[in-house]
Structure formats: structure tokens, C-alpha cells
Amino acid sequence: MSNYDIAIIGAGHNGLACAAYLAKAGRKVLVLEANDEVGGLAATREFAPGFRASVAQTLPQLNRGLVDDLNLEKHGFKLALDAMPTVAMAPGKSPISITSGALSGASAEDSAAYPEYRRLLSKFADAINPFWHKRPPMIADGDMGDLATLGKFGWNLRRLGKDDMRELMRMIALPAQDLMDEFFQDDALKAALSWDCNIGSKLAPRSPNNAVLALLLRMSGDLTDGLPLPAGGAGGFTDALAASATSFGAEIRCGAAVEKVLIDDMSVSGVQLSNGEQVQATTVISNADPKTSFLTLLGAQHLDVQFTHRISRLRNQGYVAKLHLALDEIPTFTGLEKPAGRLMLTPSMKYIECAFDDAKYGGYANELPMEVIIPSLVDDSLAPVGKHVLSANIQYAPYAVKGGWDQHREQFLANALATLSQYSPGIESQVSAAELLTPADLEQQFNLAGGHWHHAEFAIDTWWMNRPTYGASQYTTPISGFHLCGAGAHPGGGLMGTCGANAARAILEDR
Amino acid sequence: MPMQTNLQAADTIDHVHEGVIYSPFHRRTSAKNINQQWSVWNGYASTKYYADAHLEYFSTRNTCGVFDVSPMRKYRIKGPDAEAMLNRMVTRDVTSQAVDTVAYNIWCTDAGKLIDDGTLFRVSEDDFWLCAADPNFDWLQLSAVGFPNLEITDISEDLASLALQGPTSCALLKAMGFSGIENATPFSIMRFPFGAGEITISRTGYTGDLGYELWVDPADAELLWDQLFSVGQVYGIQPLGEDSLEMARIEAGFLAPDVDFHGSLHTVDRGHDHSPLELALGWIINFKKGHFSGRAALAKEKAAGKHRRLIKLDIEGNKPAENSILYCDKGCKKTIGYVTSAMWSPVVKANIAYGLVEGQYADGPIWAEIYHQKELRWVRKLAQCTRVTKPFWAPERARQTPPSDC
Known part of the structure; x- marks a missing residue:
């Protein structure tokens, strides 16, 4: 058994930011990550030999303050592109390029x-x-x-x-x-x-x-005057966060899945790992989503009835799928000299709405709205020389697809490729490998209940003092010593590390 | 154009009862209800009094009386998570409750406000019955969130139940052939073959006297009633209506929902709900058992110690202090609370009441403003109240095992 001031469950970017701030303030911090690498949804992973991508990809919300506080640039953080233009695409029409x-x-x-x-x-x-x-x-x-x-x-x-x-x-x-x-x-x-x-x-x-x-x-980021693209994928950002946390003295253990939070006399006493090992800590901070944090890691028996009900009612079903393609060459997009920028394959709002209509009832559209980036155009760390990575967010892919994702995976991928080929004819023949991550995959691979990007819907009823719900919205919870620092806390999802930074500040102030 | 509504005919909906519902004992209770005096309890016809409320009341203190508790709501909570779920819902320690015992319990909101009270029967390690005067299915379901391995069933219609209360109740049950019932300790459960199946007898009740509650298949309800009244004749058995039970329960010190407290899920205005600490139910709040719903709020309230208090009062004179306002001075300058229940107690020979007063005045002088009639003429009276800390009525026989005449 080992002793720490603070144990943080999950080395997502918020867990790491929280760890870095707390370690910087002199706390003895241990970060426990279930996966073999840090970063969570931001981790850059190899999805085919030599091809790497991260689920999250750009940093519109990141603030200079966090980058400087944690010396991220010293720890290897850099941008591949300061301001990536957004390109509005529609078949048969000339693209419109959008910058700030x-x-x-x-x-x-x-x-x-x-x-x-x-x-x-x-x-x-x-x-x-x-x-x-x-x-x-x-x-x-x-x-x-x-x-x-x-x-x-x-x-x-x-x-x-x-x-x-x-x-x-x-x-x-x-x-x-x-x-x-x-x-x-x-x-x-x-x-x-x-x-x-x-x-x-x-x-x-x-x-x-x-x-x-x-x-x-x-639009809250102030790192650059546009849409910043991190070098090395979003993992470049989280690797720097991890290096920063470590430099301040935090310890990070990967492959250490927390099974439950230990409670002794109404207060947190530590965590237990899936291998039975116990870690003592007077403060436990969860980077996991609120449902996992409260209902799985903590357990309803430690919580009041109405609070538990509010947590269980959080809407946390994801609707975004992530597609990674390994491409043999730079694909050609009709109307574009080079597929640089963030390509929005969204001809109209009605087109998006119709895709949503299908998803509301557990289906998905034939023509899928998507947001496409080919980061390897400006970042040669992501693909072998001369080859490229296409990284796309696709809406809408309902977590609870009718019949389950196993039976829909192939069709959804086929629909996505067919949609892509409307903009980039012949792209299918350039694809050497594909990785499709549905919300069900995100749930399974990242221990993220519901596979929701933001851990819980970012909506009026789950915003500010109601995020994730009253009683747990000030980075404190009904359990003394138990805190949230993930996207389910204020302000919410998006790579900015603010949930983690805010949680760290709140915990330091309370002491 | 006139508005149209198309309602499904009530008789085509099998779960909607048209009008009053009849308990499995109704043919028997109706025959004895010579004045046809009924109230409605959870939609069921429930006798107010059969012949004379006072005579019925005296049977609970001198012989024995039978009250039809079938309209109570009964829920079965069964499964590996049942104990943990209930232990987190109620304020007492369910983990230390033995099989075949009953425990009076309460459950609260997150804010520590009383929702309802009832009796929790542990019929096996992972099988419980919860009995309450009012419906609580919704709260049970809410409380089960996070406890997937259990099943909650409304078994209200599956059990016909009678409360047999009074000093001769044990002897009567023994005479009916339930030998060994004299060894049932208070709040224990015994089972005997009966009718086509089984009868469950718990040593529980709402009168504060020796007494039992009898639980059978509704098909055996009339058989049970008939046996009780044929064998029970020499034991002075009487049917009890609600009016007599109300008298007995006030003497016994039991709270009545919607009389002494309003369930917190049904109050509207701030401060109109109650914490169990206010209602003198602190003795069943187990702060040492681990977490339960409302614990943090109750611990905070207890530490502050500023809550209202429901106290027992012995009031001078013989005019019941029904609906009285309470003051800390005879000049009625400072209102400190009000009376929730009051009666002239025939066995205690005292004018008793429960008063809900602001905490700081609980130990000081208390005056009740009583309005009563003399041949229709209203008279106002200020009566001095004395706080009583012991139960008004708690005879030795209610605790003895076996009871003295068995």
C-alpha cells in the first residue's frame, strides 16, 4: 500500500492539467490511468503501421495562461499550424474559406x-x-x-x-x-x-x-487568432501536460485501472485498482465522466437518493463517430488545390438536420455530415513519408444504434466513404487502412460511459452551477475528499484543461 | 367548435378502479359496520367505527380488537442488492436486522426531510416487505437507482392483513391453534399453516399494547376473520374502526401521516416539511451505520440543534387541545407552535397532546389556547401544559414474552 495526498483517476488532459497544478503547488500526486498511454481521447495512437491520429484534433479552446503556467512549450508542446482555415464544402459548388x-x-x-x-x-x-x-x-x-x-x-x-x-x-x-x-x-x-x-x-x-x-x-481560446492544430496530434498537447506534471513531481502510472474509490467513515481514504492493490489518499479526483465516477467508482450506497437520480439522468450518449484513414497519397478534393484546412462536408443545415433525424431514432444517415482534417499535410510525424492521415468527425452516430454497433459498423463506414467520395472521387482506392471509432468504441476503449465527448451533454440544464448537477458543481461532491475534474464538470468538454485547472484551484483554496 | 375529449371507458382499463375499492374482508367488515360509517383509505372503504368508537377503543386496552389494515401499501424488495439499497434508503441499520424480524423505519429526502414511515419486514436474507400507510412505490424505484440486482413489487393486493391488538390477543391466537405464538418476541415474525397456505404473524401494531398483525392470502381472508370472531368471542373480540385506532395510537405515541406530519414530497411551502429530528424520531436515526439518504443534512441539523420539537404534553383540565395554538406565556404574546394531535385519554386519565414547538421553547412554560363548546357556545380557555418525556401508555404486557396470560 502506498500513500499520496492526492490520487487522480484518469490521465486525460484534464486529469493531467489538474495533476500538474496540484504538484506545482507542492502536493504529492499520483495519476492512475487505465490505458497504457496517457491522454485519453486526446492521445495520439497508431491505428495502422506508421499512421497515427488522435480522437480529438484541434485546440480552439486552449488558453495561453495554461500553456504558460505549466511550461508546456518547454515540455515539447508546439503547434503544427497556428490558424487552420475552415472550408465550407458542397458538391458542385465552389468552396468558401473561413478564417477568424x-x-x-x-x-x-x-x-x-x-x-x-x-x-x-x-x-x-x-x-x-x-x-x-x-x-x-x-x-x-x-x-x-x-x-x-x-x-x-x-x-x-x-x-x-x-x-x-x-x-x-x-x-x-x-x-x-x-x-x-x-x-x-x-x-x-x-x-x-x-x-x-x-x-x-x-x-x-x-x-x-x-x-x-x-x-x-x-471561441474561448486565446492561443492564436485562429484554429490551432497541435503538432503530433492532440497527443502532443497531452504528452506535454504529462511531462509538465512529472516535472513538478507528480507520478503517473499507466495500465493502472481504478476499480473503486475507498470510503472510510463518509470520507475518501483512497482507491483500489483492478488488481486489488490499494492506494491511500485523502483526496481523490476523478477525471472520469460523472456517471462512472459516482455510480461505478463510488457507488450509490454512498450517495443520497435524489442526487443519485440526477446523476443517473445525465444525458451521456455520444453521437459523434471518429474516422481515421491511412491514405497512400494526398487525396484530391473537387474545387480545392490542396485539401488543407478543416473541410466541412456539410452542404446545408437541412442536410445535418436530416442526419440527426435518423439518429434520434437509433439509425444513421446514408449521407453523413463530417468535418475532415488531413493533419499530415502539415505534420510529418503522423504518417510515413509521402503518405497521409485523414481524420474526420462524423455526425450522427448514435451510441444506442438499433441492434448494436457490431452489425452496423461496416455499413456506417461504407456510408462515410461514399459521402467522402462525393467530394474526393476515387478516395476509396487510396485507403490502405481505416479505423472507425463509434461512441460504443469510445466507451469501451476509454472507459467513457456513453461515449460522449463532453462526458455529459453540454446543455442549459447541465451548465455552470448545474454541471454536472447541483451538489457536485463546485469541484466538490457530497463525499468529503472526492472531486471531479473531467469534462462533466464546469466548463465542460473541449481540449482546454480548464476543468482540471479549476478543480485544482478549488481544492487548493479549500485547504 | 366545442372541445371534444375521447376518454377510454373506465371499465375497459383493467387497472383503474371505478369508485371505492373493497378490502378482502369487506363482506365481513360491512356486515359489522351497522351504521355504514366509512372513510376512504388509499381508495379502499375503511370503517370509521362499527358501533361505538369508545367501546372499540376499550377492547384494545381490556380485551382485543381487530382492524383491517389491508389498504396499507405493501412492497416486496427482493434480490442480492435489496439489503444495501434499503440500508441506504432508511435511517436504521438494515444490515443488522435479523431475518424474521420487523423494524419501524423512516426514509428522508436528500435534505433530511421525512417522506414517510413504515415497517420493514425481513422475510429472508435478500427478501423484504415494506409496509406503509401511503403509497411509496415511486420513492422505492428512485432509491433503487444504482442498485441493479433487485426487484420491487407492489404486493398490496396479494396480502390480506388484520391487526389484532389488545391484552387477550395472544391467548386468542393460541386458542386458534397457532401454538408457539406466545414465544414471538416484539417485532418478530412467525409462520403457521393456514387455509390453503400459510399465515404470517408479526408481533407488531399501532396501539402500543400487546398485539399482532396477521398476513394471509386474500383467498383466506374471510376464513381468518370468521375463525377470529368465533374463537374470539370469549376473548372479548371487537372490530376496530379508524376512530378507535386513532385514540389508541395517540396514547401509544405513534405518529400519523397527514396529521402529525406532512410527507416532504407533498408539502409546498418552505418549512412545512419536517425532519425526523423535529418529530422525536432521532432514536431511529443511526448515524453510525454508514451512509443513508439525508444523513449529511440530518447530521448538520442535529449539530445545530435549532430544529422544532414534537413533544408530549399533559394539559390541565379535561378539554382536548385539538387544533390549539401554543404559547410560552399565558398572555399569548409569543406563539411557539401548535398541537398536532390531542385527546382525553381514558386509560391514562389525562388530557394528552403532541405539540410541535420551536426548539428553544421546548423546555420552558407552555400554554395551550383551547376552544371548546358548552351547549354550542364557544368558550376559550388557556391551559397550562406539562411536558411529558415518558410514553403515555406502555403497558408491561406489550413487551413481555410470553405475555403473562399465555
Whole structure:
């Protein structure tokens, strides 16, 4: 039996960030990772000999503050590309390239509307941004810190000015479609821009809820003035986090699956591994999703009835599949000189909506909306010389597909390749290997209940002081010494390490 | 255009009862209910009084009386996770409850507010019955989240049940052939062959006196009733209606839902629900057994010690303090609470009541403002109350095994 101040379950990017901050503050930290490598969904893995890819791929939400705090650049973190353009694609139409500054290839009207769209949304994103990095306030407790956070939130909204504040209040719960329709005309452009509102959630362009807020979270990064692509895949980021944590004195053990959290007299006393080994720790922080954390690792017998019910009701079924293709050469995409950038194979919002309609009832579309990156164009660490990796997020792939994924895997892959070939004719013949990761695969390979990117739906009812639910939303839980630091905590999913950093700060403050 | 509603005819829905439901004993209870005085309990016709509530009440103290408890809601919780699930739901230690015993129990919300009370029967290692006056299926299902290996069944319709209460109850059961019943200790369970199957007898009740509850297949209900009343004639058996039971339970110190407390899932306004600490149920909150739902909130409330208190009162005079407001001074300047239940107790020969008062006033002077009638004329009276800490009525025979006359 070994002794630590803090044991962290899971070496995903949030677990690692949390470990690094706590170790930096002098705590004796052990990170336990079930898999053989760190990084979780961000790990860069070899999916075919010589071809590597990570489930997560870009870093729109990452902040300079975290990179600097943890000396990530010293530990090998670098970008393959500072600002990757997004390219709105539609068969038979010329592509529109989108950067944070301007559109190119769009109509005059859309090009004129884009700066105002960016201005408004960037202003909203900046107003909200500080609150992603703070412990959510509780409303009823009268805690001074909480009241201050609420007060600052109100002040930041008011500071937008009367007109923009009113617009924010009006727009905050709009469906992505309404937002896009207000600004733009081109179907492919609107679909491409709407993607970031809904990706990872059980939402489509016509769904009201948290689409705009999700977009604002997505826009919260300040690392570069565009969409950053990490070198070495997202694993380049998590490897640097691991190196940073280790440099501060944290210990990381891979292949160490935690089976349960040990409780002694209502407080955490440590964890037990699947091999029976026990590790003593007065603080246990879970990077796992809330359902796994509370219902599997902790157990309902340690929790109150209504709290357990709220955790079990969290919506955590993933709807995104990940496709990795090993390609013999650079594929040709119609209308593009080179398939650089983030290619949005989303001709219209209706096209996305129809794919969602199928998925709602446990099926999937013939034509699958997808977001494609060929990172090997700018990163030669991911594929053998002259060969390439195609990495695609595909919506919608329901976790609970009718009949189970075993019987649908081949067909889904065939649909994905058929969709791709509409944009890149002949691409099938260039594919030497393919890896399809459905939400069921993510669940199984990463111990992620439901295979949901964000661990639990990012929605109004599971946002801020309700993430994952009240009673566990301030990086504390009903169990003394047990904390959450994963995407199921505030602010939510996306590679930014903020859940982990916030959790670390909250734990250090409480001491 | 007029609004139209298309309702399925009630008689085509097999689970919807039209009108009042009849207990398996109804033909017998109805025959004895000479004034046809009924109330409705969980949808069942339940006798208010058969002939005279006071005479029925006296049978619980001097001979024996029978009350039809079939309308109680009964649930079976069975499976490998049953013990852990119940132990986390209720406030007492289920893990130390022996097979074939019964324990009075309560269950609370996360905020430590009382939802309901009832009796938990452990019929085998992994098989329990939970009996409560009100429906609790919803809460049981909610409490089972995270405990996959169990099954919850509403067995209310599968059991016909009678409470046989009073000093001659043991002798009567023995005379009916249930020999050995005298060895049943309080809160234990025994089984005997009966009718086409089996009768379960638990030494439990709601009168505070010697007594038992009898559980049989509904097909054997009338047989049980008939045997009780034929053999029981010489034991002074009487049928009990709700009015007499209400008197007995107040003397015994048992709480009545929707009288002394409102279940916290049914209250609307803040502060209208109750913690078990307020209701003098601290004795069944086991803070040492490990976690249970509401534990943290209750521990915090207990440590603060500022909660209201339900206290027993002996009130001067003989006018029951029903619905009285309580004060800490005779001048009625400061309201400190109210009476939840009150009666003139024939056996204790005292004017007794339960008062729910603000904690800081529980040990000081308490005055009850009583309104009573003299030939229709309302009279107001201020009566001094004395706090009583011992039970009003707890005869030795209720605890003796075997009871003295068996």
C-alpha cells in the first residue's frame, strides 16, 4: 500500500492539467490511468503501421495562461499550424474559406455580414470567457466569493452596452439555424458555421438549447487568432501536460485501472485498482465522466437518493463517430488545390438536420455530415513519408444504434466513404487502412460511459452551477475528499484543461 | 367548435378502479359496520367505527380488537442488492436486522426531510416487505437507482392483513391453534399453516399494547376473520374502526401521516416539511451505520440543534387541545407552535397532546389556547401544559414474552 495526498483517476488532459497544478503547488500526486498511454481521447495512437491520429484534433479552446503556467512549450508542446482555415464544402459548388478575419469565395452579402457576426460573437465570448475559468457560484448559499462571481457576471453582461446585452439575452438560447439565418445566405457557409454550435452534443441546427453558448465556449481560446492544430496530434498537447506534471513531481502510472474509490467513515481514504492493490489518499479526483465516477467508482450506497437520480439522468450518449484513414497519397478534393484546412462536408443545415433525424431514432444517415482534417499535410510525424492521415468527425452516430454497433459498423463506414467520395472521387482506392471509432468504441476503449465527448451533454440544464448537477458543481461532491475534474464538470468538454485547472484551484483554496 | 375529449371507458382499463375499492374482508367488515360509517383509505372503504368508537377503543386496552389494515401499501424488495439499497434508503441499520424480524423505519429526502414511515419486514436474507400507510412505490424505484440486482413489487393486493391488538390477543391466537405464538418476541415474525397456505404473524401494531398483525392470502381472508370472531368471542373480540385506532395510537405515541406530519414530497411551502429530528424520531436515526439518504443534512441539523420539537404534553383540565395554538406565556404574546394531535385519554386519565414547538421553547412554560363548546357556545380557555418525556401508555404486557396470560 502506498500513500499520496492526492490520487487522480484518469490521465486525460484534464486529469493531467489538474495533476500538474496540484504538484506545482507542492502536493504529492499520483495519476492512475487505465490505458497504457496517457491522454485519453486526446492521445495520439497508431491505428495502422506508421499512421497515427488522435480522437480529438484541434485546440480552439486552449488558453495561453495554461500553456504558460505549466511550461508546456518547454515540455515539447508546439503547434503544427497556428490558424487552420475552415472550408465550407458542397458538391458542385465552389468552396468558401473561413478564417477568424474574413471569408473568401463567399457572396458579397455574406462577406459583408461576416465581420459583424464575428464582432458580436467575439464580444459575447469575451464577456463570458472569465467565467469558464472560475468555480461556478452557488446561488442560495450566500458565500461571498459566489456572490462576487455572480456580480461580475452581471456586470460583464451589462458592460456589453444596452444593445449588445439585449442581443445576447435574445440570442443565447437560439437554435444554430436561427443564428445563421440572421446573418448569412449561403447554405454551405451556414452549415459549416453551425457545426461548432452542435458538435459533440445531441443537438442539430434546429435544436434550441445551448448551441450559442457551446459556440461561445468553443471561441474561448486565446492561443492564436485562429484554429490551432497541435503538432503530433492532440497527443502532443497531452504528452506535454504529462511531462509538465512529472516535472513538478507528480507520478503517473499507466495500465493502472481504478476499480473503486475507498470510503472510510463518509470520507475518501483512497482507491483500489483492478488488481486489488490499494492506494491511500485523502483526496481523490476523478477525471472520469460523472456517471462512472459516482455510480461505478463510488457507488450509490454512498450517495443520497435524489442526487443519485440526477446523476443517473445525465444525458451521456455520444453521437459523434471518429474516422481515421491511412491514405497512400494526398487525396484530391473537387474545387480545392490542396485539401488543407478543416473541410466541412456539410452542404446545408437541412442536410445535418436530416442526419440527426435518423439518429434520434437509433439509425444513421446514408449521407453523413463530417468535418475532415488531413493533419499530415502539415505534420510529418503522423504518417510515413509521402503518405497521409485523414481524420474526420462524423455526425450522427448514435451510441444506442438499433441492434448494436457490431452489425452496423461496416455499413456506417461504407456510408462515410461514399459521402467522402462525393467530394474526393476515387478516395476509396487510396485507403490502405481505416479505423472507425463509434461512441460504443469510445466507451469501451476509454472507459467513457456513453461515449460522449463532453462526458455529459453540454446543455442549459447541465451548465455552470448545474454541471454536472447541483451538489457536485463546485469541484466538490457530497463525499468529503472526492472531486471531479473531467469534462462533466464546469466548463465542460473541449481540449482546454480548464476543468482540471479549476478543480485544482478549488481544492487548493479549500485547504 | 366545442372541445371534444375521447376518454377510454373506465371499465375497459383493467387497472383503474371505478369508485371505492373493497378490502378482502369487506363482506365481513360491512356486515359489522351497522351504521355504514366509512372513510376512504388509499381508495379502499375503511370503517370509521362499527358501533361505538369508545367501546372499540376499550377492547384494545381490556380485551382485543381487530382492524383491517389491508389498504396499507405493501412492497416486496427482493434480490442480492435489496439489503444495501434499503440500508441506504432508511435511517436504521438494515444490515443488522435479523431475518424474521420487523423494524419501524423512516426514509428522508436528500435534505433530511421525512417522506414517510413504515415497517420493514425481513422475510429472508435478500427478501423484504415494506409496509406503509401511503403509497411509496415511486420513492422505492428512485432509491433503487444504482442498485441493479433487485426487484420491487407492489404486493398490496396479494396480502390480506388484520391487526389484532389488545391484552387477550395472544391467548386468542393460541386458542386458534397457532401454538408457539406466545414465544414471538416484539417485532418478530412467525409462520403457521393456514387455509390453503400459510399465515404470517408479526408481533407488531399501532396501539402500543400487546398485539399482532396477521398476513394471509386474500383467498383466506374471510376464513381468518370468521375463525377470529368465533374463537374470539370469549376473548372479548371487537372490530376496530379508524376512530378507535386513532385514540389508541395517540396514547401509544405513534405518529400519523397527514396529521402529525406532512410527507416532504407533498408539502409546498418552505418549512412545512419536517425532519425526523423535529418529530422525536432521532432514536431511529443511526448515524453510525454508514451512509443513508439525508444523513449529511440530518447530521448538520442535529449539530445545530435549532430544529422544532414534537413533544408530549399533559394539559390541565379535561378539554382536548385539538387544533390549539401554543404559547410560552399565558398572555399569548409569543406563539411557539401548535398541537398536532390531542385527546382525553381514558386509560391514562389525562388530557394528552403532541405539540410541535420551536426548539428553544421546548423546555420552558407552555400554554395551550383551547376552544371548546358548552351547549354550542364557544368558550376559550388557556391551559397550562406539562411536558411529558415518558410514553403515555406502555403497558408491561406489550413487551413481555410470553405475555403473562399465555
